[in-house]
Amino acid sequence: MGRALAPPRPMSVEHEAKQRKLVRTPAHLELRQTRGREAMQAFLAWLEDHKDTVPPKSALGQAISYARKWEIRGSPQCIPKSMKRSIPPGACPRDL
Numbered sequence: 001m002g003r004a005l006a007p008p009r010p011m012s013v014e015h016e017a018k019q020r021k022l023v024r025t026p027a028h029l030e031l032r033q034t035r036g037r038e039a040m041q042a043f044l045a046w047l048e049d050h051k052d053t054v055p056p057k058s059a060l061g062q063a064i065s066y067a068r069k070w071e072i073r074g075s076p077q078c079i080p081k082s083m084k085r086s087i088p089p090g091a092c093p094r095d096l
Contacts, residue, residue: 013039044068 013036022028047068054061 009039009043 013031016035017023017028017031022031047064051064051068054064056062056065
């Protein structure tokens with residue numbers, strides 16, 4: 001558990017793209033695919049490191065538990081009902 005309590009920030013990649021005026025360009029996609037993947041892996045590793053150090057019923061413990069569910073991409077079980085209702089039919093490859 002060598003990481004600090006503050007988690008890595010995957011959205012910092014988007015902030016960097018905006019500062020460098022790369023939004024919606026091929027360079028933006030490349031930045032997302034390289035640095036974004038690294039940032040998400042660091043974030044998921046941070047979640048894994050801290051899942052047992054935070055009380056599960058605390059606000060942070062619940063947030064960690066919720067975020068870890070999203071590791072399984074596209075899993076309909078992970079999408080909250082309120083979000084399922086807002087997704088138009090046919091927008092996802094699988095029925096939610």
